[in-house]
Amino acid sequence: MLARKSSQTKASEAAVPNDRGASSKMSLPGRRVFWIAQRLPRPPRLDPPPLRYKPTTHSHTPPPLRFPVLLRWCSQQQQQRAAARRGAASGARMSAAAGKVVCVTGASGYIASWLVKLLLEKGYTVKATVRDPGLVFDDGELDGAPVDWSPVSGVRRLWYAARTPLLSTSSSLYDHYAFFATLMHGAVLIVHHLGSWDDPKKTEHLRQLEGASERLNLFKANLLEEGAFDVVVDGCEGVFHTASPFFNAVTDPQAELIDPAVKGTLNVLRSCAKIASIKRVVVTSSVAAVAYNERPRTPDVIVDETWFSSPELCEANKSWYVLSKTLAEEAAWKFAKENGINMVTINPAMVIGPLLQPTLNTSAAAILNLINGAPTFPNTTFGWVNVRDVAIAHILAFEVPSASGRYCLVERVAHYSEIVDAIRKLYPDLQLPEKCADDEPFVPVYQMSKEKATSLGVNYTPLEVSLKETIESLVEKKFFKL
Numbered sequence: 001m002l003a004r005k006s007s008q009t010k011a012s013e014a015a016v017p018n019d020r021g022a023s024s025k026m027s028l029p030g031r032r033v034f035w036i037a038q039r040l041p042r043p044p045r046l047d048p049p050p051l052r053y054k055p056t057t058h059s060h061t062p063p064p065l066r067f068p069v070l071l072r073w074c075s076q077q078q079q080q081r082a083a084a085r086r087g088a089a090s091g092a093r094m095s096a097a098a099g100k101v102v103c104v105t106g107a108s109g110y111i112a113s114w115l116v117k118l119l120l121e122k123g124y125t126v127k128a129t130v131r132d133p134g135l136v137f138d139d140g141e142l143d144g145a146p147v148d149w150s151p152v153s154g155v156r157r158l159w160y161a162a163r164t165p166l167l168s169t170s171s172s173l174y175d176h177y178a179f180f181a182t183l184m185h186g187a188v189l190i191v192h193h194l195g196s197w198d199d200p201k202k203t204e205h206l207r208q209l210e211g212a213s214e215r216l217n218l219f220k221a222n223l224l225e226e227g228a229f230d231v232v233v234d235g236c237e238g239v240f241h242t243a244s245p246f247f248n249a250v251t252d253p254q255a256e257l258i259d260p261a262v263k264g265t266l267n268v269l270r271s272c273a274k275i276a277s278i279k280r281v282v283v284t285s286s287v288a289a290v291a292y293n294e295r296p297r298t299p300d301v302i303v304d305e306t307w308f309s310s311p312e313l314c315e316a317n318k319s320w321y322v323l324s325k326t327l328a329e330e331a332a333w334k335f336a337k338e339n340g341i342n343m344v345t346i347n348p349a350m351v352i353g354p355l356l357q358p359t360l361n362t363s364a365a366a367i368l369n370l371i372n373g374a375p376t377f378p379n380t381t382f383g384w385v386n387v388r389d390v391a392i393a394h395i396l397a398f399e400v401p402s403a404s405g406r407y408c409l410v411e412r413v414a415h416y417s418e419i420v421d422a423i424r425k426l427y428p429d430l431q432l433p434e435k436c437a438d439d440e441p442f443v444p445v446y447q448m449s450k451e452k453a454t455s456l457g458v459n460y461t462p463l464e465v466s467l468k469e470t471i472e473s474l475v476e477k478k479f480f481k482l
């Protein structure tokens with residue numbers, strides 16, 4: 001009897017697998033711990049998969065046993081596995097972009113958020129700069145390798161670290177290091193999160209984008225900090241420079257608008273000039289840098305990419321934002337030509353359409369002001385374009401080899417009175433301004449050439465659709481109640 005029991009024990013002991021998949025013998029207390037550990041509730045298998053340190057199953061040579069190196073190596077392993085899984089899941093959608101690294105400056109902004117979203121959807125790895133990243137390591141500590149910095153990842157790693165010694169029957173030095181790396185990584189993530197909930201608004205919407213946990217790296221960078229973009233553009237094939245202040249109420253135009261626009265653009269371009277891997281830089285300029293000069297703009301006039309705004313006129317009219325974009329584009333072209341940078345500018349008109357970011361940007365505010373009980377509408381005529389189309393145009397400007405020069409983006413030029421009429425048709429019950437802000441004749445509409453943008457592959461969303469999307473988004477983001 002005793003002999004039979006002991007042979008049964010031996011058989012069950014032999015069947016207990018260790019964490020490397022092989023069978024091993026285990027003492028009775030060890031088996032109890034193993035039995036209990038196996039039955040502990042498992043954390044949800046979120047994407048990317050939890051780190052499980054099984055050195056013998058890796059085809060790679062384990063890195064030197066130093067914590068920072070190991071931490072980086074573990075993160076890269078996680079990234080590769082997650083990317084492989086993602087790749088298998090969405091292989092059909094991944095284009096030639098898969099594996100390419102690009103940079104987007106000012107990523108938390110209205111246009112840039114859409115750009116980041118579409119780039120991630122196409123399979124790009126995006127190094128995105130924000131002024132206030134909230135919850136990221138801002139020093140490129142992990143060599144730009146995409147890491148899931150979320151607190152969920154931290155909790156999951158702590159949990160796995162806690163389980164690892166229970167389940168593990170091996171006790172190699174490597175496993176101890178791997179265990180501590182997991183533990184430390186989890187702890188660091190959580191502590192970092194708790195210590196940095198100052199402004200999650202700036203980046204939370206980016207972290208939630210599809211593909212962000214694997215292929216979005218956030219970096220802290222201010223336009224006015226010399227060299228701040230060096231580490232970010234390093235290793236990129238393309239750079240999308242969108243960051244530039246866009247607001248009208250300024251007290252010190254030079255410091256608030258012109259310096260960040262001009263010096264910031266040159267700062268980014270200087271960083272790009274140092275990196276040989278960069279094939280093209282796409283700069284977000286504006287129709288502001290195109291259409292504002294002494295030439296008349298009337299219904300028969302077609303404004304196109306050959307037009308340049310006049311800095312003198314902008315200054316005389318105190319159009320500080322327009323001046324900032326005009327000077328920034330001028331400086332960018334000069335620098336690009338002198339330094340052999342392949343640069344393309346995208347020059348959108350007023351951009352509207354759905355907001356991804358939770359904050360209100362200036363061009364969406366223009367529509368909100370109209371529907372929010374304003375007594376009058378401005379006597380102004382603008383070109384209008386959808387934000388999705390603007391983001392697509394940026395990507396096309398990078399991807400299409402023959403793209404060059406400037407691309408104006410305007411679906412339609414319309415006076416504010418037409419915008420109010422279009423909104424009234426969409427929402428007849430809305431209270432909208434009946435009168436113009438002055439008694440002058442309406443500022444005339446003009447035409448803007450669509451030829452170049454269309455040749456790039458841009459298909460414009462109709463203005464009415466863009467208006468509807470903007471208002472729906474403003475409601476969804478709780479800026480307005482219908």
Ligand SMILES: NC(=O)c1ccc[n+]([C@@H]2O[C@H](COP(=O)([O-])OP(=O)(O)OC[C@H]3O[C@@H](n4cnc5c(N)ncnc54)[C@H](OP(=O)(O)O)[C@@H]3O)[C@@H](O)[C@H]2O)c1
Pocket residue numbers: 105106107108109110111112130131132202221222223224242243244245246260264284285286287325347348349350351352361362363
């Ligand atoms: N929206 C339009 O109608 C329109 C039309 C034509 C051209 N554009 C151009 O498109 C670009 C994006 O505009 P947007 O409408 O998306 O505006 P936005 O939402 O206000 O985005 C502007 C971005 O620039 C960043 N930024 C400003 N100053 C900075 C500084 N000193 N250092 C680092 N980052 C700085 C902002 O960062 P923070 O979030 O930290 O402030 C923000 O991410 C701008 O170049 C703008 O001129 C816009």
